[in-house]
Amino acid sequence: MSIVSFGDTALRFATRDGERFETAREVGLHVDGISSNAAAVAGRLGADAVWLSKLADTPLGRRAVAELHEHGLETEIDWADPGAGRQGLTFHESGAPPREPRLLQDRGDTAMAAVSPGDFPVGRIQEADAVFTTGSMAALSDEAAETAGALLRSAPGLRAMDLDFHPGIWSAETAHDTLSDLFDPVELLFASEAQATAVFDRTGSPRELVHTIASDYDFSHVVLTRNEYGAVGYHDGVLHEQDAFETPEIDSAGQHAALVGAVLQQLTAGASTDEALAHGAAAAALARTMNGPLPPIEPADVERLVAAESGGR
Template sequence: MHVGGAELNTLIAAAALGVPAVWATRLADNPLGRRIAAHAAAHGVRAEVDWDPSARAPLYFVEHGVPPRPSEVLYDRSGTAMTRLTPDAFAWKDLVADAGAALSTGITCALGEGPAAAVTAFFCAAREAGAVTVFDVNHRVRLWSWEEAVPVLRGVLGHVDLLLAGRQDLLRLLPDADPEADQVALARRAIETYGHRMVVLRETSQLPGRRVRTAVTAVTADEVCAGPAYEADVVDAFGAGDAALGVLLASRLAGDDLATTVDKAAWAGAFQHTLPGDVCLVRPADLTRRGAPARRILR
């Protein structure tokens, strides 16, 4: 059994690199909820929790597949604490007062009108405080359809400074998107449409056997920065996007240039594929290691 969640995974990756991280969430006031809070604390993330004694903890079940059978996820989230999140659940201005960045994802928005409105309130407070707002589309078709997601996500995107999305996400979220456009052109269109400072494109390609190739490209109004691609043998594919985003945020907050940032993010995405579970345990030394040594065991 693992504790997982897109925002928490991302914060854990950033915290592992020395970034002070705070996770605002609602949890069931029961042993499972306490287990989740303890997991965050164990990985250096301070949890600001709105405890709900009448809610249950969310569950998801993973069936790992191997080609040609895909892995599958079954979500069990009805009646859980986060589905009852409202825009006034937290004093957002106090939480973001000293923040450099504020993060959320489409998974939170998928949980209902209240959570989606809370994301918007969170981002508005963060921008007023001078923090960079960060949003990972993270569409999960088993949580909500694109028909349900598009109007909600379009309402959020106008409050987003840094967007993490894929080509298919942008084709759906951009009004009248050109289906023949490449991902960089679509990212530029998103910047024009929603006012993002940056769109980050993360690609994972399946290679023969249990191998993948990961790459990250950052697009701004004036610059396209495509980093090198990295290959990895897959132990567990879950959490790779969260790891890449967490390392990207840590790198930007540390003042790294864009080329260094996308390089570290792509490497972290590959690195995470080699670890079991969702949690990114990347260390600063791991980000400077490119390729396993000949003996393959570090002693």
């Protein structure tokens, strides 16, 4: 059950709770990308996962990869000269009502913006059981979008993408127009409910939304994540609903990547859609109890939550 993920990743600077950057003296630093972090979670849960990327050969680029290695993720990086591109950054401020959290994107002119298919070991992709990337890669440049499409088309296994839409990178209209050209080889689409509503310009219940997206773009699988409300899935005409596991929330930053990684791990292991969604919801719940966008999920904890839910039915 091998998973090859490719894409860009950022370093996330985050203030302590209640602080703004203009007065902060201390910040946390973590790797923050769905393609990298979902692959790391899938690997922690038992998949043979590898992440492919093109990064600037700088202390910041090496810092991002070092954290992924701490989680046991194998990486294959095309290291670019610092003059050819930089390391992307994000800046996060938490916020309690009535103040909203704030996420600032600084992702322009990264090394991945100048990527081409030849920068990646295509053989790894052609041998994988599943290949995964994100829509945010296509936002970096026309070259990055074309590379994402070429690599997806070369993959014989399950081809998956996370919508990964961030208004600070591009508009919903531009994202829709660009990604629509990449959707043809994609079989499985992940998206948060808010991102899907914005990019696809659709309204309705989550059940209606996943069905509409799957029908309009001929996806065999759609997984719509709903934060504290769980997830809704679609597979070959059948709808699947998974409630969230109730946990105290310390930090929600890693819950989406955790769910995506767990679902990918389960599907490549031959699990049903219901089993995959249950494991995804359990991983997301555990992620909410830990700080940062890449929490150290333990397989035994996921299995315990899933077993407890099954036993309570």
